[in-house]
Amino acid sequence: MTKIAVLIGSLREASVNKKLAKTLESLAPNGTVFSYADLNLPLYNQELEADFPSSVQNLKDLIETADGVLIISPEYNRSFSGVLKNAIDWASRPWGNNSFKGKPAGIIGVSPGQTGTAQAQAHLRNVMQSLDTNLLTHPELYISTGRVFDDNGQVIESYIPHLRAYIDALVSHSTKNKTI
Numbered sequence: 001m002t003k004i005a006v007l008i009g010s011l012r013e014a015s016v017n018k019k020l021a022k023t024l025e026s027l028a029p030n031g032t033v034f035s036y037a038d039l040n041l042p043l044y045n046q047e048l049e050a051d052f053p054s055s056v057q058n059l060k061d062l063i064e065t066a067d068g069v070l071i072i073s074p075e076y077n078r079s080f081s082g083v084l085k086n087a088i089d090w091a092s093r094p095w096g097n098n099s100f101k102g103k104p105a106g107i108i109g110v111s112p113g114q115t116g117t118a119q120a121q122a123h124l125r126n127v128m129q130s131l132d133t134n135l136l137t138h139p140e141l142y143i144s145t146g147r148v149f150d151d152n153g154q155v156i157e158s159y160i161p162h163l164r165a166y167i168d169a170l171v172s173h174s175t176k177n178k179t180i
């Protein structure tokens with residue numbers, strides 16, 4: 001079994017990034033289990049570190065017990081979402097106990113803009129590299145909403161091979177570079 005912790009940078013029920021996660025889950029190789037993180041966390045405040053909120057501890061445990069991490073974010077103002085940054089900041093703490101260290105991870109996302117989260121992903125890569133995450137570098141997918149989901153919200157058939165190649169690569173990267 002390969003366990004993938006999934007962090008989605010949108011809290012919206014109707015989120016297209018959640019839909020992307022579910023689509024990748026349905027295309028993942030047999031034996032892959034997606035575990036979805038709840039990123040509805042308190043805003044980071046160093047004073048709270050003395051008594052870690054249980055929701056944050058749950059996030060850290062989810063990441064640390066996973067073989068790999070899939071990070072999915074919309075693009076907000078040419079970067080990734082604040083919801084996601086807050087979660088990453090929490091999971092990187094306390095000092096010396098960064099849950100992402102050495103962890104295999106992939107970055108992906110979907111937004112309506114023509115560049116399909118390219119800038120959000122670039123910012124996110126920068127952050128995750130600083131946390132010593134073992135990032136999947138290829139393939140990259142920059143997904144504009146209309147290229148992957150039709151007007152009824154159904155995944156567009158011709159895009160499925162790209163998604164399958166992506167999740168295959170992440171699962172393979174995660175099993176080859178296990179830290180647990």
Ligand SMILES: Cc1cc2nc3c(=O)[nH]c(=O)nc-3n(C[C@H](O)[C@H](O)[C@H](O)COP(=O)(O)O)c2cc1C
Nearest residue numbers: 010012015016017018074075076077078111112113
């Ligand atoms: C504050 C804010 C800023 C946004 N900035 C961008 C942007 O820079 N580029 C882009 O393509 N879409 C941008 N959008 C559109 C979102 O990416 C889009 O609504 C997306 O569907 C949100 O993801 P979700 O459906 O997973 O919630 C922005 C939306 C919001 C709310």
